[in-house]
Amino acid sequence: MAGDTLAPAKINLFLHVGAPGVDGYHPLCSLMVFADAGDRVSLHEGDALVVKVRGPFADQLAGEGDNLVLRAARALLAKARGPQALSAFTLDKRLPVAAGLGGGSSDAGAALRLLREHMTPRLDDAELESVAAGLGADGAACLWGRPVLAQGRGERLSPAPGLPVLEAVLVNPGVSVSTPAVYAAFDAAGIFGDVEPPPMPEAFESVEELAGWLATTRNDLEAAAVALAPAIGDVLATLSDEPEALIARMSGSGATCFALCQSEVEAESLAERIMAMKPDWWVQRCRLGGPWG
Ligand code: C5P
Numbered sequence: 001m002a003g004d005t006l007a008p009a010k011i012n013l014f015l016h017v018g019a020p021g022v023d024g025y026h027p028l029c030s031l032m033v034f035a036d037a038g039d040r041v042s043l044h045e046g047d048a049l050v051v052k053v054r055g056p057f058a059d060q061l062a063g064e065g066d067n068l069v070l071r072a073a074r075a076l077l078a079k080a081r082g083p084q085a086l087s088a089f090t091l092d093k094r095l096p097v098a099a100g101l102g103g104g105s106s107d108a109g110a111a112l113r114l115l116r117e118h119m120t121p122r123l124d125d126a127e128l129e130s131v132a133a134g135l136g137a138d139g140a141a142c143l144w145g146r147p148v149l150a151q152g153r154g155e156r157l158s159p160a161p162g163l164p165v166l167e168a169v170l171v172n173p174g175v176s177v178s179t180p181a182v183y184a185a186f187d188a189a190g191i192f193g194d195v196e197p198p199p200m201p202e203a204f205e206s207v208e209e210l211a212g213w214l215a216t217t218r219n220d221l222e223a224a225a226v227a228l229a230p231a232i233g234d235v236l237a238t239l240s241d242e243p244e245a246l247i248a249r250m251s252g253s254g255a256t257c258f259a260l261c262q263s264e265v266e267a268e269s270l271a272e273r274i275m276a277m278k279p280d281w282w283v284q285r286c287r288l289g290g291p292w293g
Pocket of ligand 1: 025027028135138152183
């Protein structure tokens with residue numbers, strides 16, 4: 001038994017958020033894409049269900065107990081028909097944690113896909129999707145790593161419009177922000193967005209066309225996140241000042257922001273300049289779209 005896969009970073013190209021319902025959750029509408037960069041999850045034969053975490057952001061994880069990889073694996077094994085060989089995971093944590101990149105959900109999705117390959121009988125996609133959806137609002141969206149339009153709490157998925165491959169730069173100022181805290185600050189401000197899907201074409205032909213359209217959309221959590229972590233405002237201002245950034249916006253509840261660029265060369269030069277200016281920031285050039293092999 002062995003396998004290894006990318007757990008791609010998730011980016012919300014836009015994120016419209018409405019007033020909370022009685023359960024405290026917020027209705028939303030978001031166009032999500034995935035990066036060709038992320039964590040890596042591997043599966044090995046083992047005599048206990050464990051996850052070993054390594055990599056540059058390993059120490060930011062709270063502890064094995066609440067690791068989503070383990071929760072996902074336990075939930076999938078509970079659906080197994082018949083005994084299964086126990087499995088050991090390695091999680092190479094390359095993405096910052098609590099960063100608006102869906103890292104935990106994407107790790108869980110990767111673990112589910114890997115584990116399913118080694119189960120007998122093999123569970124079907126719907127069973128995998130129901131486990132993923134039970135792990136959090138963006139669990140289902142992060143299972144397959146393909147572009148989607150997410151609605152409801154984030155679990156109601158429909159296909160995204162056609163997108164060109166997007167050259168991008170991700171930037172995180174090195175602050176973790178708690179998603180519930182950002183939503184609480186958003187509620188306190190009391191300005192709620194419209195969550196009807198904005199009119200969009202069937203396909204965007206170029207990044208310029210997409211960036212122009214995205215400028216008519218928003219990340220409604222941006223102001224609340226900037227109020228909690230002003231460094232996010234520095235990232236957005238820095239990216240917006242650079243000529244290569246066609247658009248700069250925060251992803252999810254932050255603190256990671258992205259810029260879309262016209263070409264790989266422009267994205268590379270933007271990434272290099274930001275790294276030189278702000279050596280403490282996490283900067284990652286990548287392509288957005290998905291799914292990535
Ligand atoms: O579902 P998940 O654990 O990813 O959500 C984390 C937190 O984000 C929730 O506890 C809730 O505070 C907030 N949230 C929300 N509305 C959503 C998604 C998440 O209020 N649609």
